[in-house]
Amino acid sequence: MQYSNAKMTGSVSQATSGAATVGSRPAPGGAVSDIIPAVTERQIAPGETACFPFAARTAYGIPSIHDFNVTSDNPNFNPEWVRLRRSAGGSYGPHYILEINPGDIGRSQYGVYPLRLWWGEAGTYRYAGARCTLIVTPCVRAVTEPAVKIWPAGQVGLLLENRGGTGIDVSVSIRHRGSDWSKEWEFELPAQDDPFSFSGRFDPPAGKRSGDFELAVSAAGVALVRRTVRARRWLSPRRLIAA
Numbered sequence: 001m002q003y004s005n006a007k008m009t010g011s012v013s014q015a016t017s018g019a020a021t022v023g024s025r026p027a028p029g030g031a032v033s034d035i036i037p038a039v040t041e042r043q044i045a046p047g048e049t050a051c052f053p054f055a056a057r058t059a060y061g062i063p064s065i066h067d068f069n070v071t072s073d074n075p076n077f078n079p080e081w082v083r084l085r086r087s088a089g090g091s092y093g094p095h096y097i098l099e100i101n102p103g104d105i106g107r108s109q110y111g112v113y114p115l116r117l118w119w120g121e122a123g124t125y126r127y128a129g130a131r132c133t134l135i136v137t138p139c140v141r142a143v144t145e146p147a148v149k150i151w152p153a154g155q156v157g158l159l160l161e162n163r164g165g166t167g168i169d170v171s172v173s174i175r176h177r178g179s180d181w182s183k184e185w186e187f188e189l190p191a192q193d194d195p196f197s198f199s200g201r202f203d204p205p206a207g208k209r210s211g212d213f214e215l216a217v218s219a220a221g222v223a224l225v226r227r228t229v230r231a232r233r234w235l236s237p238r239r240l241i242a243a
Contacts, residue, residue: 139163181205
C-alpha cells in the first residue's frame with residue numbers, strides 16, 4: 001500500500017449518490033471504474049478513529065486493499081495513521097473502510113486534512129478516485145454556553161475544558177455586524193482536571209450597543225464555538241460567569 005503527501009490533482013464530478021469522485025472514466029466496452037464514499041467528512045480528536053466506508057468498482061476485477069493509495073496536500077499528514085480493510089459487500093461493488101487514527105499528535109497537526117483515496121494509474125482507464133476530509137480537533141470543549149454582556153460594560157465569559165496532555169492555544173473574538181469593530185483575546189488553555197474560566201472585558205463600539213454580534217471560539221485554529229447574538233442589555237442565558 002502506497003501513501004504519500006503528494007498534492008491532489010484532477011477534476012471533481014458528482015456521482016449519482018451525491019458523493020464527490022475524481023477522474024472516473026469508462027474503459028473500452030463501457031466498463032466503469034469508480035470509488036463511491038458513503039461519507040465525505042469526519043471530525044475526531046487524537047486517539048479516536050475516523051471511518052470512511054466506501055464502495056469500489058473497477059473494470060479490472062476486485063481491487064485488493066493493497067492497491068489503494070491515500071494522499072493529502074496537508075504536509076502534516078502522517079501515512080502511519082491509515083488503515084484499510086474490507087467490509088460486508090453491497091449492491092454496488094466490493095465495500096471497504098478507510099480508517100484513520102492520528103494517535104498522539106503535536107500542536108501543529110491539528111486542523112483540516114483534505115484526503116484523496118485512489119486506485120490505478122492517473123490519466124488512464126485503470127484509475128478511480130474520491131475525495132474526503134478529515135478534521136482533527138484538540139481535546140477541548142466548551143463546558144457551558146458562552147455568556148456575553150453589553151451593559152454597563154462589555155464582557156465575555158466561558159468555561160473551557162482541555163482533556164489533552166498539553167496546553168492549547170485558544171482564541172476568543174467578538175465582532176459587531178454592520179461595522180468594522182472587533183475584539184480578540186488569545187491565551188494558552190492549560191491541561192488540567194478542572195474547567196478553565198475565561199473572562200474578557202471590552203468597550204462596545206460607540207452607538208453600537210444594540211444589533212447583532214458574532215462570537216467565535218477556536219482552539220489550535222479549529223473552530224469550537226460560533227454564535228450570532230442579538231444585543232440589547234444582556235445577550236446570553238442567565239448562567240453568566242462571574243468576573
